[in-house]
Amino acid sequence: MKNPNFKLYLASLVMAGLSSCNSNDNLEADTFASTSKFKIINVTTDGRPFSTGKSSSSTTAKYVANPGGGVMMQAFYWDVPAGGTWWDTVKSKVTAWGNAGIGSVWLPPASKAQSGALSMGYDPTDYFDFGNYNQNGSTETRFGSKTELVNLITQAHAENMQVYADIVINHNSGGQLESNPFTGTQTYTNFTGVASGKFPRTSADFYKNSYGTNDEGSFGGFPDLCHAAPNVQNWLWLRTDGVGKYYKNTMKFDGWRFDYVKGFGAWVVNSWNANVGGFTVGENWDSNVDNLNNWANSANSSVFDFACYYKMNDAFDGNNLALLNDDMMWKRNPYKAVTFVTNHDTDEIWNKKLAYAYILTHEGYPTIFYRDYEEWLDKAKLNNLIWIHNNKATGTTSILYADNDEYVARRNGYNGNPGLVVYINNSSTTLERWVPTNWVSTQIKDFTGNSTWIPTTQADKWVKIQCPPNSYTIWSSNL
Structure with missing residues (x-):
């Protein structure tokens, strides 16, 4: 989701002249046990x-990286340039990213949303319209056409990189009005006329319905998908021509970043993984490590390490590095922890160079934010940290x-x-x-x-x- 307040990162470093180190300082050794983590x-x-x-x-x-390698690039930010050029922009960079050691690319929601060519994709209408149908006021999405998306994915795979799709399955937007027997009112829950003709849905597929009044959470007043409904399960992850398997087998995505997983049960992602496969990471916006770990285990999925994110913010910006002793998801389960310094929703850490030095030397699956890499920070220093991560950060x-x-x-x-x-x-x-x-x-x-x-x-x-x-x-x- 969106938090539009971005900070421009400004940093300067004045280095003092350094003398050589005398490695023969004669200090008596203390016993140090190194058997624990x-x-x-x-x-x-x-x-x-x-x-x-x-x-x-x-x-x-x-740490054995998730599919695609040990460093992920979030290849977008909020309100990337409109006009249908973003897929081509990312395609022009994947070779350089691959050469730098980045192993995977996380793309924004790729399907047509209610705001058409203006949408960042988090208000999805038609999961099978990748910029190839004229609906919601445009043919292309904000990011480009289906052909341009396929070309980007193909290029990334040629560079031995994985591609992850941001997927929004908590809610939909852009449906037509219909008489809703569950509410007794008119609701925008008729998606039977989507241009692709796939995943038709009605008020029976949204809360409130015959399965209940709500699930774990709704968002922004959008119609809230009911994952207990057979039609929703079939079209999202069970059918061979459904959303998950179409993204994987036809569009050739290698995995998914699930948006707002607090809005539905962890069993949904677990079932998706069991039936579709591929890498998954959930946006469980929670600094409580127990909650993150419980969700990751229940979903059988990776999760963004918000506990690490907030501890880094307090440690590096608050001059209290002792906070890095505190619990984090990567310490609980590094194989299911995706670490990050910034994303399209939140940009609170000011001392980013120290934060990137931290996540790129520690366990977990580190993510680099597009604007940090391409615009705001020293790319050469980030490339150096990526190399260190891929070649030295083991054990x-x-x-x-x-x-x-x-x-x-x-x-x-x-x-x-x-x-x-x-x-x-x-x-x-x-x-x-x-x-x-x-x-x-x-x-x-x-x-x-x-x-x-x-x-x-x-x-x-x-x-x-x-x-x-x-x-x-x-x-x-x-x-």
Whole structure:
């Protein structure tokens, strides 16, 4: 859905001259247990962390990306240019995105909506009109024609990228008036005349009806689809020529982002997955981790990690990085967590460069927002983080240190991949810290280029690293 208040991101970085690091500082090693996934770390008087023993167990190892790879691009924003050019715009960029390491593209709702060529697609009328029928005042959608959409999907697949469709199945809009026996009034619930002739529906398919007065939630006064109705189930996910299977088998979409999943039961997405297949992620706008995790498990689907989003906002903009110790969906179940910094609905995080450094080094399925990548932030730095994510961010996560200004975490590596150590500094001065690593007597470097130090880890795997002000460094070996 829509939140039209976008912030333009402005950031500047003044880097101080950096001296080389002496890796032979002789500090006595403390015991550090690395068998658990998350650890809250305190600091001894000699500056080296020790484990408090607070941890949570995990059986996960390397994060295996959902279909399409380890980084997703949200390939739109609210009110992208109208005029039917957006599919061609995205098509012109997918090769460069693929070369940068982006593995999947999330597109806006692709079918004809009530506002025709002006609509962002969240008021759907005809699920089978991709800009090829003259209805609702236009033939093309806001984004273009069916042919242009097919060409975009084909090009993305040629670049070995997956394509996910935003799908709105909570509500419909643009129906004709009919006498509604369930309300005793005239309602806009007659969709029997849609131009495609597919998924005809009437008042019997919307609440209130013979199945009840409502389901989990309605939105904006739009007619609320009743997923308990056989006609709705058949056309959405059961029929071979229904919405889900047509999107997958004919249009060649690889998965779906389900809009406003609070409006219907998790069983709907679960049944969709069982009958259609493909990747799915739900927009369950909720910062409560229990609610996110319960929905993801019930739906057998990924879910956007709103808990992580709001913690990052408070941590990076509120100068309290210790909040990153708190619970998040990616810590509960990284295989079902889709992390993000901004989307078309909400843009609250100001210190985005630190937030992207966080999600692209941690577990979960990170998403990059189109305008952040193409307009607002430093694309070269984002490409660097994407490369680090795809090549170094492996294994479970150990949080090594966190306070108001500093956050240090280690990815523990997997299957011969060395993992990494990420150091985030939200203060105005350069900081240094001793940390335990994955490597014995190994030369490491900062793969972001924000530090020129090239230290060597000690025999006990400890090393001193640094981070410039309001910045991040990401350390690993060359293995």
